[in-house]
Every structure is written in C-alpha cells, then in structure tokens.
Amino acid sequence: MPDSTLSFADAVATAATGDVWLFRGRSLADRAIQAVTNAPVNHVGMVVALDDLPPLLWHAELGRSLPDVWTGERQRGVQLHRLEEAVTTWQERYGQRAWVRQLVGTVGREHEDRLIRVIDSYDGRPFPTSLGLARRWLTGRLRRRRPSSLETIYCAELVATTYVAMGLLPGGKAASWYDPGRFWSGDRIELVAPFALTAEIAVG
Numbered sequence: 001m002p003d004s005t006l007s008f009a010d011a012v013a014t015a016a017t018g019d020v021w022l023f024r025g026r027s028l029a030d031r032a033i034q035a036v037t038n039a040p041v042n043h044v045g046m047v048v049a050l051d052d053l054p055p056l057l058w059h060a061e062l063g064r065s066l067p068d069v070w071t072g073e074r075q076r077g078v079q080l081h082r083l084e085e086a087v088t089t090w091q092e093r094y095g096q097r098a099w100v101r102q103l104v105g106t107v108g109r110e111h112e113d114r115l116i117r118v119i120d121s122y123d124g125r126p127f128p129t130s131l132g133l134a135r136r137w138l139t140g141r142l143r144r145r146r147p148s149s150l151e152t153i154y155c156a157e158l159v160a161t162t163y164v165a166m167g168l169l170p171g172g173k174a175a176s177w178y179d180p181g182r183f184w185s186g187d188r189i190e191l192v193a194p195f196a197l198t199a200e201i202a203v204g
Helices: 008-012 028-037 083-093 111-120 130-142 157-164
Strands: 022-023 043-048 056-061 077-082 097-101 201-203
Touching: 008 083, 022 083, 028 077, 043 083, 043 157, 056 083, 056 157, 077 083, 083 097, 111 157
Parallel strands: none
Antiparallel strands: 022 043, 022 097, 043 056, 056 077, 097 201
16 A cells, blocks of 8 residues: 555645545455455545536545536436535544545646536436446456446446547547546556556545
C-alpha cells in the first residue's frame, strides 16, 4: 500500500475532474470482489469538478444513501454525489478505506462537454445483479474487444466508459475488461498522452 497521505479536507479541496477514487472494504462482498479480481480494492469512482460547483463523485453502486445531484432522487446504480458526502458515507457507513489517484494533464472544455453527455446518458442506469456482474467480468476477460450493451453497469465499467468518451483512455477494450483493480497503479493503466494518473495517495 502507498505511503503518501492526504487529509480528507485537502483531498476534497484539491479534487479535479478525472481524479480517481478507490475504496477497500472488509465485508464479505468486498472481500469477494477483491479475491475474484485479484485486486486490493473493490470500488472506484471518478471526480467531476466543473466551474464553481462543489466536487462530485461519479460512480455506480447498489446503495441509495444519498440524493443524486443530477436527478435529485435517491437511486441505485449510476449516481452523481457530492464528493465529500459520498466519501464520508463510504468511510463511515460502509467501513471503507479510501485512496485518490490524481489526473495529470489539462481537462479542457471539450473534455467537460463529453463528460456532461456521458452523465446525461448514463445517470440512473441500474447496477447489474451478482450473476450478471460475474458474467460480464468473465466475458471481459475472455473477449476483451467485444462491446457490451451497458444496459446495466458497474463502477469500473462506468469510469472506463467515461474516460474513453472524454478521450483520456484508448478505446478498443470492452468496458467489462475493467475492474476496480485496473485503476490501481499496480496494473499500470495507460492513458492517452499527455494524461496520466499519479500513484495512490491514502486519504486520512
């Protein structure tokens, strides 16, 4: 695990669009995801920080603890939450440790426009069932380039799909090829130059 640490307040204050937040929990479901994917983390989300709005977290989850910023409703599946509230929920209610990988590179207006289109298209899409999630992940391993309909979508698929749409991540791989661990530095995910992700910084 990385040694660098950033206070929660500083991590939220410096959050920028494209930063990746990673979470590691201890529940049976969390451990199962970590074991099956051979990854140190079980959840991933992406920061959305536009203009004067407070930083938000774009992610997909089963819970509906917080109101969605885009729809104003509490919903399962793909959600857009205030970053501070989302991370607090994942740390205190779900018992998860958090890390951030900051995006290096300038996100311009064209990237933001693409991001907004993705949010408009995907917000509210349901999270897959456990069986559907396992089938989707396995298919992504066996057929890396096979496109998926994404009628349902899990957290890593959402981040990968958003990155590709914004032009930060090369296309070619099915979104289901990605799991939360793919966004951990050990997998050395390669973004489109000049973009890159820093090493993980623990959020304390």
